[in-house]
Amino acid sequence: xxxxxxxxMLTLVTFIPLAGALLLLLFPRRxxxxxxxxxxxSLLDFVLSLHxxxxxxxxxxxxxxxxxxxxxxxxxxxxxxxxxxxxxxLVVLTTFLTPLCVLISWKSIHERVKEFFILLLVLQTALIxxxxxxxxFLFYFFWEATLIPMALLIGIYGHERRVYAAVxxxxxxxxxxxxxxAAILWLYAKTGTFDFVGIQTAIRSGQVENxxxxxxxxxxxxxxxxxxxxxxxxxxxxxxxxxxxxxxxxSVLLAGVLLKMGTYGMLRFNLxxxxxxxxxxxxxxxxxxxxxxxxxxxxxxxxxNMKKLIAYSSISHLGFVVLGIFSFTQAGLDGATFVMxxxxxxxxxxxxxxxxxxxRRHTYEIAEFGGLATPMPVYATxxxxxxxxxVGLPLLNGFIGEFLVLSGAFRDRAVYxxxxxxxxxxxxxxxxxxxxxxxxxxxxxxxxxxxxxLSGRERAALWPAAAVALVMGVAPLLWLNAIDPAVQTVLxxxxxxxxxxxxx
Amino acid sequence: xxxxxxxxxxxPQAADYVRILPEIVLAxxxxxVMVLDPLMDERRSQKVLGAVALAGSLAALVATLFQSxxxxxxxxxxxxxxxxxxxxxxxxxxxxxxxxxxxxDYMEVQGIRAGExxxxxxxxxxGMSLMxxxxxxxxxxxxxxxxxxxxxxxxxxxxxxxxxxxxxxKYFLLGSFATAFFLxxxxxxxxxxxxxxxxVIGDALRSGHIPILAYVxxxxxxxxxxxxxxxxxxxxxxxxVYEGAPAPVVGFxxxxxxxxxxxxxxxxxxxxxxxxxxxxIWVVAALSMTLGNIGALVQDNVKRLLAYSSIAHAGYLLVAxxxxxxxxxxxxxxxxxxxxxxxxxxFAVISHIGGKGERYVTLEDYEGLGRRSPLLAAIxxxxxxxLIGIPITGGFFAKFYVFSAALQANLVGLxxxxxxxxxxxxYYYLRLIVVMYMREAREDVPxxxxxxxLGMALAISLVxxxxxxxxxxxxxxxxxxxxxxxxx
Numbered sequence: 001x002x003x004x005x006x007x008x009m010l011t012l013v014t015f016i017p018l019a020g021a022l023l024l025l026l027f028p029r030r031x032x033x034x035x036x037x038x039x040x041x042s043l044l045d046f047v048l049s050l051h052x053x054x055x056x057x058x059x060x061x062x063x064x065x066x067x068x069x070x071x072x073x074x075x076x077x078x079x080x081x082x083x084x085x086x087x088x089x090l091v092v093l094t095t096f097l098t099p100l101c102v103l104i105s106w107k108s109i110h111e112r113v114k115e116f117f118i119l120l121l122v123l124q125t126a127l128i129x130x131x132x133x134x135x136x137f138l139f140y141f142f143w144e145a146t147l148i149p150m151a152l153l154i155g156i157y158g159h160e161r162r163v164y165a166a167v168x169x170x171x172x173x174x175x176x177x178x179x180x181x182a183a184i185l186w187l188y189a190k191t192g193t194f195d196f197v198g199i200q201t202a203i204r205s206g207q208v209e210n211x212x213x214x215x216x217x218x219x220x221x222x223x224x225x226x227x228x229x230x231x232x233x234x235x236x237x238x239x240x241x242x243x244x245x246x247x248x249x250x251s252v253l254l255a256g257v258l259l260k261m262g263t264y265g266m267l268r269f270n271l272x273x274x275x276x277x278x279x280x281x282x283x284x285x286x287x288x289x290x291x292x293x294x295x296x297x298x299x300x301x302x303x304x305n306m307k308k309l310i311a312y313s314s315i316s317h318l319g320f321v322v323l324g325i326f327s328f329t330q331a332g333l334d335g336a337t338f339v340m341x342x343x344x345x346x347x348x349x350x351x352x353x354x355x356x357x358x359x360r361r362h363t364y365e366i367a368e369f370g371g372l373a374t375p376m377p378v379y380a381t382x383x384x385x386x387x388x389x390x391v392g393l394p395l396l397n398g399f400i401g402e403f404l405v406l407s408g409a410f411r412d413r414a415v416y417x418x419x420x421x422x423x424x425x426x427x428x429x430x431x432x433x434x435x436x437x438x439x440x441x442x443x444x445x446x447x448x449x450x451x452x453x454l455s456g457r458e459r460a461a462l463w464p465a466a467a468v469a470l471v472m473g474v475a476p477l478l479w480l481n482a483i484d485p486a487v488q489t490v491l492x493x494x495x496x497x498x499x500x501x502x503x504x
Numbered sequence: 505x506x507x508x509x510x511x512x513x514x515x516p517q518a519a520d521y522v523r524i525l526p527e528i529v530l531a532x533x534x535x536x537v538m539v540l541d542p543l544m545d546e547r548r549s550q551k552v553l554g555a556v557a558l559a560g561s562l563a564a565l566v567a568t569l570f571q572s573x574x575x576x577x578x579x580x581x582x583x584x585x586x587x588x589x590x591x592x593x594x595x596x597x598x599x600x601x602x603x604x605x606x607x608x609d610y611m612e613v614q615g616i617r618a619g620e621x622x623x624x625x626x627x628x629x630x631g632m633s634l635m636x637x638x639x640x641x642x643x644x645x646x647x648x649x650x651x652x653x654x655x656x657x658x659x660x661x662x663x664x665x666x667x668x669x670x671x672x673x674k675y676f677l678l679g680s681f682a683t684a685f686f687l688x689x690x691x692x693x694x695x696x697x698x699x700x701x702x703x704v705i706g707d708a709l710r711s712g713h714i715p716i717l718a719y720v721x722x723x724x725x726x727x728x729x730x731x732x733x734x735x736x737x738x739x740x741x742x743x744x745v746y747e748g749a750p751a752p753v754v755g756f757x758x759x760x761x762x763x764x765x766x767x768x769x770x771x772x773x774x775x776x777x778x779x780x781x782x783x784x785i786w787v788v789a790a791l792s793m794t795l796g797n798i799g800a801l802v803q804d805n806v807k808r809l810l811a812y813s814s815i816a817h818a819g820y821l822l823v824a825x826x827x828x829x830x831x832x833x834x835x836x837x838x839x840x841x842x843x844x845x846x847x848x849x850x851f852a853v854i855s856h857i858g859g860k861g862e863r864y865v866t867l868e869d870y871e872g873l874g875r876r877s878p879l880l881a882a883i884x885x886x887x888x889x890x891l892i893g894i895p896i897t898g899g900f901f902a903k904f905y906v907f908s909a910a911l912q913a914n915l916v917g918l919x920x921x922x923x924x925x926x927x928x929x930x931y932y933y934l935r936l937i938v939v940m941y942m943r944e945a946r947e948d949v950p951x952x953x954x955x956x957x958l959g960m961a962l963a964i965s966l967v968x969x970x971x972x973x974x975x976x977x978x979x980x981x982x983x984x985x986x987x988x989x990x991x992x
Contacts, residue, residue, distance in 0.1 A: 174930060
């Protein structure tokens, strides 16, 4: 494959959705054409993004498909993009979910259709940008750029309390990322560069003055921004509101990709730039992660609202990711990355399924349903499959990641592993109980008898998710052999750190 | 021509006139408007006079470009053409062009028939241009008066609205008071240093002993100029005046005269090396940011909201004045340019939405604008995001340069106040965005399609805002030349 294509691939994948959005601006308001065009653009982007894993040099550490050129000379900002095994799969996850979002919004969005798909495509560009940016300024820019389309998607197309949810979401994450901006500016002031690799080298070789005294604060500055995004308990209160009020596609991208920005940020920046501070702060962060796992699960259990239940389950699952990241073990980090991907696919699918039901009944209340397996057998099958994937049934995608995280956590400290493992049990409880209440038994509401089963379009949106959930469970190595070297690079300073401590 | 010669010359040379070429051009076009006005048919005159005025502002732009080839002093060392003055001349002329384009349709909708409107805009621009190139305090005072008197009258142009006359009178009374302060400061400065020339004052103050009179002189001049840029605690007039004045005029007077006054401040603070600069500025900047933003939080009238926002932005801008010259000056200049671009654009949108008699200026009237007029709403959103300081808009780099200049001068406290203020500010700008997109449209608020003139005005300010946000390098480098020139 030509190197020119390799070099421009990340730029193409990042900006094709934006270009599509700009073209959509010029479209006449014929909703059907707009939907089709958005689908074509997002599919094209997905196909292009597959170039990344196909031509990825596995087993090779460091960033690939790099582009690096000067953008602005003062401040010294570079257009520096590149992916490693972790971010590459997150990019593909984004491009994979977006066409499904377009399909699932086909009918449920019938007003201001044009604006909706423009926002969706702009959001996609921003999300991909977050994962590929290797210049801290560029990263911060994309990070903030995700906020506006997401807040608008919630605020315009959401349900009853949409404005409240959108504003809460915006303010929470905006204020938190101010701390990250402060930390980034401090680093720039001391190193004269925004380049991730450059700053990393400067820190490791001890060229940054006053670094020792500032590092704990810098670590916190980054961590708070990421913790709100993940969200780590107790910064999670924006999430249930945002999810419940968001339109289906918004929820899918929110849970599927946006939350991973936080965990990705921790892995890349907290661990990558501040290994010592990560080590010293790990204990309380892991405690927060465990609280998140158990608390999220317990609150999910008692939710009468299906979408809120899935939202709280996200808090629980993302707790696993944080647990894995701060275990500083190979297995833990591999698992954390895998959970990010698996959760993106299966929770994305769960939100799509909830959205399909909402389109038919205009409610998420679990009590409104019951016995749905009779009128909607295909829907029930898909739902069960995804629930099992999410619960962590072996041979499906949820299992691999959680298993790796837990084994990593055990190695770090057994009690973390044990407490974390209860999370798996809890998730089985609340998801299966919800499934039982919605699908089994007699049909309790007459209106549910006449609900139509899945349409061809809805199946087209669900099949890929289900298929990927299965493949990820059966052949996880396809993903892990790219993730593994990246994780080793992240962990390299930690083993040195450990041997330094042991030698003392 | 060297300066020793010019002192003895009695008759100005051709080169002297080149130094004030843009001012001459503006004056000539202003007078053409005045002369044409009574000769023309009432109904047709608006369009023609507007076109003449537009041509005048564009000619001033060209004159500035021409003038930039011939830097140096003129008119017995009273005027100095350097990259600094060229920068501000360009800015003032561009803002004037945008304001004239906005007024074009506004005047027709409001039913205001007055040729002198355009003449006054041009004369005001003349004063503002002269402020940025004058290096002699008395000439600066005269330029300030030319600019101020034009804007006093412009503020009262909605003659049928009582609130507009109130605005004009209030602005006039308080403004004259403020200029008196400035003049008194000039007098004391003359007493302290024996000169009214900025460079001579600078040399005298740098030479060692600083008389107490100089401190008082700087403080009084600052009171006068602080009033003009609406910096706290001299800001009380701003919301009332902005509320009453015609929207395009507010767009004009919140950007161009402010830019010019900031230019004067830069010359006094840095070129004349004013004593007591850092602490004076520290206090005023912190107060302006805080009072402006807190005041804006509770506003329901969009014009008043932007009035408070402009107080806050004066505060951010002043932060740069407390920094060191080599990065404070370019940061302040960049901020002025990007603030002018986004604010004049925002007021252009507001003047269109206001409709006849500016009836629709409350937040409620903006409900559902995203549905009624998606284009206008999207454009206003971009300006608001720039005012918040979101990346890829000029507002972001403006704040970035100002705060990083302050950090390099170790003004950590001021930067923290500034950053917290930007966070607070995002709330009220977002409130407007939320109202536009997330509330239901109110049927009884009509929005007419965008006329050509306004479209061009919006396009110019939008392009400028985005350009400054994507490729800020060239403008900043140009501004940085000033610091280098002054240091020599």
